[in-house]
Amino acid sequence: MADHPFEFSPLxxxxxxxxxxxxxxxxxxxxxxxxxDVIQVLKGVSLSVEKKQIVSxxxxxxxxxxxxxxxxxxxxxxxxGAVTEGAILYKGKAMQNRSPEEITRNGIIQVLxxxxxxxxxxxxxxxxVGTATRMGKPYREDLEKVYHYFPALRRMTKKxxxxxxxxxLQMLVIGRGLMAHPELLLLDEPSLGLAPILVREIxxxxxxxxxxxxxxxxxxxxxxxxxxxxATYAYVMENGKIVMEGSADAMRENPDVKEFYLGMSLSGGxxxxxxxxSYKRRKRWL
Amino acid sequence: xxxxxxxxxxxxxxxxxxxxxxxxTDFGRVWAxxxxxxxxxxxxxxxxxxxxxxxxxxxxxxxxxxxxxxLTGFAGQLSLGHGAFxxxxxxxxxxLGTTLHVPMLLSILGAGxxxxxxxxxxxxxxxxxxxxxxxxxxxxxQIIIEYVLIHWESLTKGTMGLTLxxxxxxxxxFQGDIPFYYLIFAFTALMIWIAINLIRTRFGRAxxxxxxxxxxxxxMGIPIFTYKVFxxxxxxxxxxxxxxxxxxxxxxxxxxxxNIMLSVEYLAMVIIGGLGSISGSVFGAVFITMLNELxxxxxxxxxxxxxxxxxxxxxxxxxxxxxxxxxxxxxxFEPRGLAEEWRIIRSSFRLWPFSY
Amino acid sequence: xxxxxxxxxxxxxxxxxxxLSAMGFVMIFKSSSVLNFAHGELIAIGAYFFLIFVxxxxxxxVLAFLFTLxxxxxxxxxxxxxxxxxxxxxxxxxxxxxxxxxxxxFRGLILLFWGGNLYTYPDFLPKALGVDRGxxxxxxxxxxxxxxGIFFLIVFxxxxxxxxxxxxxxxxxxxxxxxxxxxxxxxxxxxxxxxIAALVAGMSGVVxxxxxxxxxxxxxxxxxxxxxxxxxxxxxxxxxxxxGGLIIGVLETFTGGYxxxxxxxxxxxxxxxxxxxxxPYGLFGLTEIERV
Numbered sequence: 044m045a046d047h048p049f050e051f052s053p054l055x056x057x058x059x060x061x062x063x064x065x066x067x068x069x070x071x072x073x074x075x076x077x078x079x080d081v082i083q084v085l086k087g088v089s090l091s092v093e094k095k096q097i098v099s100x101x102x103x104x105x106x107x108x109x110x111x112x113x114x115x116x117x118x119x120x121x122x123x124g125a126v127t128e129g130a131i132l133y134k135g136k137a138m139q140n141r142s143p144e145e146i147t148r149n150g151i152i153q154v155l156x157x158x159x160x161x162x163x164x165x166x167x168x169x170x171x172v173g174t175a176t177r178m179g180k181p182y183r184e185d186l187e188k189v190y191h192y193f194p195a196l197r198r199m200t201k202k203x204x205x206x207x208x209x210x211x212l213q214m215l216v217i218g219r220g221l222m223a224h225p226e227l228l229l230l231d232e233p234s235l236g237l238a239p240i241l242v243r244e245i246x247x248x249x250x251x252x253x254x255x256x257x258x259x260x261x262x263x264x265x266x267x268x269x270x271x272x273x274a275t276y277a278y279v280m281e282n283g284k285i286v287m288e289g290s291a292d293a294m295r296e297n298p299d300v301k302e303f304y305l306g307m308s309l310s311g312g313x314x315x316x317x318x319x320x321s322y323k324r325r326k327r328w329l
Numbered sequence: 330x331x332x333x334x335x336x337x338x339x340x341x342x343x344x345x346x347x348x349x350x351x352x353x354t355d356f357g358r359v360w361a362x363x364x365x366x367x368x369x370x371x372x373x374x375x376x377x378x379x380x381x382x383x384x385x386x387x388x389x390x391x392x393x394x395x396x397x398x399x400l401t402g403f404a405g406q407l408s409l410g411h412g413a414f415x416x417x418x419x420x421x422x423x424x425l426g427t428t429l430h431v432p433m434l435l436s437i438l439g440a441g442x443x444x445x446x447x448x449x450x451x452x453x454x455x456x457x458x459x460x461x462x463x464x465x466x467x468x469x470x471q472i473i474i475e476y477v478l479i480h481w482e483s484l485t486k487g488t489m490g491l492t493l494x495x496x497x498x499x500x501x502x503f504q505g506d507i508p509f510y511y512l513i514f515a516f517t518a519l520m521i522w523i524a525i526n527l528i529r530t531r532f533g534r535a536x537x538x539x540x541x542x543x544x545x546x547x548x549m550g551i552p553i554f555t556y557k558v559f560x561x562x563x564x565x566x567x568x569x570x571x572x573x574x575x576x577x578x579x580x581x582x583x584x585x586x587x588n589i590m591l592s593v594e595y596l597a598m599v600i601i602g603g604l605g606s607i608s609g610s611v612f613g614a615v616f617i618t619m620l621n622e623l624x625x626x627x628x629x630x631x632x633x634x635x636x637x638x639x640x641x642x643x644x645x646x647x648x649x650x651x652x653x654x655x656x657x658x659x660x661x662f663e664p665r666g667l668a669e670e671w672r673i674i675r676s677s678f679r680l681w682p683f684s685y
Numbered sequence: 686x687x688x689x690x691x692x693x694x695x696x697x698x699x700x701x702x703x704x705l706s707a708m709g710f711v712m713i714f715k716s717s718s719v720l721n722f723a724h725g726e727l728i729a730i731g732a733y734f735f736l737i738f739v740x741x742x743x744x745x746x747v748l749a750f751l752f753t754l755x756x757x758x759x760x761x762x763x764x765x766x767x768x769x770x771x772x773x774x775x776x777x778x779x780x781x782x783x784x785x786x787x788x789x790x791f792r793g794l795i796l797l798f799w800g801g802n803l804y805t806y807p808d809f810l811p812k813a814l815g816v817d818r819g820x821x822x823x824x825x826x827x828x829x830x831x832x833x834g835i836f837f838l839i840v841f842x843x844x845x846x847x848x849x850x851x852x853x854x855x856x857x858x859x860x861x862x863x864x865x866x867x868x869x870x871x872x873x874x875x876x877x878x879x880x881i882a883a884l885v886a887g888m889s890g891v892v893x894x895x896x897x898x899x900x901x902x903x904x905x906x907x908x909x910x911x912x913x914x915x916x917x918x919x920x921x922x923x924x925x926x927x928x929g930g931l932i933i934g935v936l937e938t939f940t941g942g943y944x945x946x947x948x949x950x951x952x953x954x955x956x957x958x959x960x961x962x963x964x965p966y967g968l969f970g971l972t973e974i975e976r977v
Binding site for chain 3: 401407454457462464465468469472473476480593597604646647648651652654660
Binding site: 216 | 773853855858859860864870921
């Protein structure tokens with residue numbers, strides 16, 4: 044090493060990376076997540092998110108997408124999980140294993156999978172809980188903002204959330220997240236169990252939020268077609284690892300993604316299950 | 330000749346049959362047999378009658394705690410009325426023995442059945458209630474049963490209490506610590522055996538399903554009300570059986586011990602031992618009974634000693650304090666219970682030196 | 686008729702005290718879904734705190750009362766800090782069992798310091814506070830209770846309905862994970878709910894001490910009487926707690942007056958079972974919304 048003074052030492056390389064990372068809003072460096080000290084779910088995940096992007100995380104069930112989101116938002120801890128290796132840098136600050144309160148106060152809000160409203164609170168009270176990061180004040184303009192994006196909610200502010208339909212609840216929980224003025228919004232499967240027309244509507248709103256509020260969004264989805272339509276960049280996860288990444292446009296054209304997530308065979312027709320090749324190709328990612 | 334199996338260092342079950350076996354290896358079977366033989370031999374050794382007494386009441390507590398664990402740990406219905414059912418069994422046994430002159434073994438069994446019947450009545454609200462609401466209903470059951478025991482004077486003699494006849498077998502007066510030791514020992518082993526096997530049947534699986542998700546269980550076609558009431562019946566049977574056994578052992582009973590604190594003690598046994606584990610309820614019962622006796626010894630010692638003689642009255646509450654503190658500390662530091670601890674110790678021995 | 690009126694007024698008065706005692710219990714249930722079996726002991730501790738401040742420290746009444754409330758508030762925070770915080774996220778059964786253990790600890794401690802004797806406060810309430818019109822006779826204590834009770838009822842009603850912190854407390858009771866994801870400070874919510882509950886319990890302890898004298902066994906027995914009251918009113922309704930208390934109180938005095946005194950203590954529980962079978966969520970409780 045001494046013979047070549049100009050060679051990059053690993054340390055210098057790392058420093059350089061850190062220097063460049065300033066631009067990124069969020070950077071996951073090779074993180075591992077272990078539940079209950081024994082079950083390793085994430086095996087070295089790295090990804091980066093730039094400001095005002097919509098980044099989509101795709102993958103089948105159990106790939107570790109939700110766990111990745113929880114690692115970012117700090118919700119692993121109540122479930123006895125922890126980031127054991129690697130670093131999560133948010134605006135250059137290490138965020139791994141901080142408490143959810145601290146992380147949310149920094150502007151990272153996760154919208155949980157499966158619509159988790161406060162069933163016994165009215166719609167408006169539900170939205171008000173979203174102001175917890177700044178001790179409740181002020182909230183009136185924010186309510187207006189949420190009603191602007193989700194006009195359907197305005198009509199039932201006094202209704203108990205427990206009696207709302209799935210679509211209304213999805214709007215409610217996204218709106219509740221918006222109330223916290225997030226800089227980075229983590230959306231976990233907003234399309235889960237919704238009618239296609241509602242999915243389209245909600246994705247349209249997500250896109251608008253991203254454009255009008257400048258909110259950076261990480262979108263975990265099973266509905267790859269919709270997700271790739273609004274995303275700027277996408278990652279594909281399998282078995283706790285990232286197996287593929289690229290800009291959304293490139294991903295849409297990628298033959299593998301087409302086959303496994305968009306349900307199209309190479310010829311463009313409907314995918315045939317007799318096609319043995321797909322199985323082999325899928326294997327390659329593991 | 331059959332090969333003697335040791336424990337494999339991993340889970341190699343290939344079908345459900347194997348998972349359901351009580352002893353997965355001959356090793357465990359041998360240990361269980363050795364344990365039973367040692368317990369059988371205890372009274373033949375030169376031990377103090379006090380130790381036999383403690384073991385006897387522990388055995389009774391084990392039966393009752395196993396019953397409660399079936400209800401709370403397996404069927405998921407938290408009950409605060411177990412102490413009352415225990416008392417109900419004690420009184421049922423005593424009344425069968427004194428006024429109806431039923432022989433001891435039959436009246437113990439009868440007491441169990443009567444308690445099971447009444448337990449089913451108090452389990453009936455479980456058709457509509459669940460969770461904490463049901464717990465409160467059992468609390469009401471505890472207080473109502475206690476009230477009836479005290480105030481139905483024509484039958485229970487109220488606060489006077491009842492004295493049981495000494496059972497006679499072929500001219501042998503069945504009385505004292507050692508004869509009862511063998512009786513309780515045999516019954517405890519039998520009841521544990523029944524419980525373990527009950528859990529392996531359709532009933533056990535249905536209870537666990539109800540505990541984990543009652544709506545899903547209902548959707549799978551399990552008649553949850555029937556099974557819940559059945560769990561109440563079984564659990565009350567255990568309590569009543571243990572109560573009657575205890576009554577015969579003690580010789581006379583009053584309503585005093587069967588208060589809410591007894592129910593709390595049983596719940597503590599089950600929780601400290603480990604919910605949903607038969608061995609856990611054994612551990613829990615042993616732990617709580619020992620703790621009680623230990624605290625009694627300490628307070629007795631303090632009250633008789635020089636310091637205690639003038640502080641005597643104020644030291645007795647210490648027992649209550651330490652009992653509470655033991656429960657609190659246990660929950661804070663080992664919420665999964667003694668059974669879990671035991672499992673960890675065992676598996677770390679088994680897997681040593683490669684713990685992954 | 687006179688007897689009836691007497692019983693009614695007496696029942697309403699004791700009932701209101703029950704309701705007041707139940708309020709603190711409901712508070713904890715509302716924010717953390719925990720049945721607090723140590724509630725009776727918290728009530729007793731409040732009564733004994735006041736006893737210390739009034740008779741031993743000889744403070745003026747208002748100051749002693751405020752000190753009592755403050756001490757109870759601190760005690761609530763301490764309990765949460767030391768015993769309940771480590772259990773956040775654990776199974777509720779453990780938390781409930783923990784309160785059972787705490788109850789035994791507190792009872793032991795109180796007995797250790799004061800024994801089972803009956804103490805009384807010096808007579809301090811002005812006679813003018815009482816109502817004495819013909820057959821209707823309300824002693825000053827009950828009037829004071831009424832005023833304090835209604836005051837707290839309004840304060841808590843507004844707090845839970847309109848104040849952000851109150852809404853956060855309800856949100857935590859509702860869905861802890863979702864509350865965490867939105868940055869609600871769950872630990873603060875728990876600490877606050879225990880502090881408020883202990884404060885209310887302490888206050889009702891003082892009231893009960895004035896009425897019945899201070900004895901740890903009597904006071905902690907109220908902790909069990911709270912159950913029929915809250916079930917009747919609905920486990921999570923503060924106004925329900927008061928109304929449930931009134932109903933239970935009246936029923937108790939009527940059974941005591943017309944049927945038998947020994948039945949008096951068991952009647953609330955018989956009602957409890959009936960209520961649970963007929964209307965499980967009480968008169969004012971929220972029906973459990975279950976979706977799969």
